[in-house]
Amino acid sequence: MPAWITTLIAVCVAVWASTRTHQARRDAYGAATRVELMERQLKAAEARTLALGEEIRQLAEKRIPAAATALSHRSAPVPGLREAAGVEGDAARLLTGAVEAARTAILEERGRVDAAARSAMRGTSAKIQSLLNQSQHLLQELQHEYDDPRILQLDFRNELALRRTQATAVLCDAWPGLARQNSSLVEVVLGAQSRVAGYERIKVANHLRQERLALVARAAEPFAIALAELLANATAYSHPDTEVPVTVQQTAGRGALVLVDDAGIGMDDDALKRARTLLAGPSEVLLTELGDPPQTGFAVVGRLVARYGFSCHIEASPYGGMRTMLRVPAHLLTVMDDDRTLSVLAPKAVDARGPLAEPEPGARTPAPTAEPAGDGTGEPATGRTAGPAAGTSATGLPSRRRRTPRRAPAPGPAPETHEERPPLRTPEQAEASWAALQEGTLSGRNAPAPTASSSDDQGDDET
């Protein structure tokens, strides 16, 4: 009895022991696995921390500065994450978010700084502009008082300064600052021409069908400013020996178009793209985007285009350089009142000038084909001979009646007789006539008969 009990107990103990051993072994194995896992996780976490640190360094040292640079230099590359696998989605998103936040902050700050700079420049340029306007008035008065040609030069320098100031003011969102009346389109074009260095190279060809076509008052000065900028570009970027042909014409849609060509160096694709962007009239142009020294021309035109409804296009010119086209929509055009006379300097419309009109024999742009010259050489002159007389009284100036109407406007043999007359008598002729007089007088005095005196008088009269 005790024997089987003992055996039973032994067996139980053995079974229990073996179970325990097994259990312990399994526990030990599980623990080892866990440790291994933990170690691996730890290592991974360390690597992540390291990668994250590197990414943050990359963010601080490279990505944010590069993003800031890219705001002003579009072509600058902006690096991304160093190794995309090293950082998980959330962290990567956050890091990119940091770059975005920095960009936004920089943009806002830049906007504020730019606005401050613009308002400062607006104030200054408004003051300078009014001073220059005053000197212009004074110079004009001086011009009429003194005949020194240097006053004209001074006036020109003043006008150049005025254009710069005005362009700056426009760029800084100022009002162009001038109220004009409705102004003849050709006169406005000439006005723009006069504001540009090298204006003598600009040749304006007037191809308008209506000579008195005018810009409405509010568009006149802005148009002059915009065109002056285009002309300044054309003269500045072309050789001083070349001409800058400007063509004024009416479009089919009752608008008007001014073409400016230059035979200059042209533009590369990048510059052209940028110019087109500026000319399209973006809502905001920052001073900081215009380079150093700032290139304001197209930006100024763009601002005016956006504000007044002109449109401007630029392309390669058949003359070799660039061609810019400034278009005025029909609603900004009108016809000038009849009581205003056009300036003497305004070129006559090509068609109106008749066969003499062909402005530049060779290379003129799309000159509407003038009739072959020939019959009408004297035509414009005779056609307008009546002009001065009528104009004289119309101006209200005290008009002097000239003694000799010089000649009938008939061309042909008339010039010859006229050529003989006005050169005063030659000394020989004078001598002859006076000698005749003297001779007559002498013979009269010597004549004994009183009847001779009457013939003497007659002789006097005739000489």
Add this chain to the structure above:
Amino acid sequence: MTPGPGRRLIPAYLVTGGRSAPTGPALDRLAVLVRTDEALPPNAGSEQRRLCELLEPGALTVVECAAHLELPVSATVFLATDLVAGGHLHARPPIPRAGEIDRSLVERLLVGLRTLH
């Protein structure tokens, strides 16, 4: 040129074509301009045409032309000298104002004349 207040549109210096002084002999503001029969070239500017038209009926002084063209005299001189150089105009210097007569010279002349008798 542009009536009323505000900035003028077309300045007079456009006539100079960028030159600082007129080419050719200086013209007095009282010099008399006379049109010749030389026809204007086809590419003459409208201001040159206008000046020649002004002179068609007869001679005028520079200052009168300036008033008719509504240009300052200095600018008109540029215009006129160009046309004179091209043979389209004759310019006659103004008749000089009579100067003070030298009294002693006249007295000596009188004495001389008397002694001739």
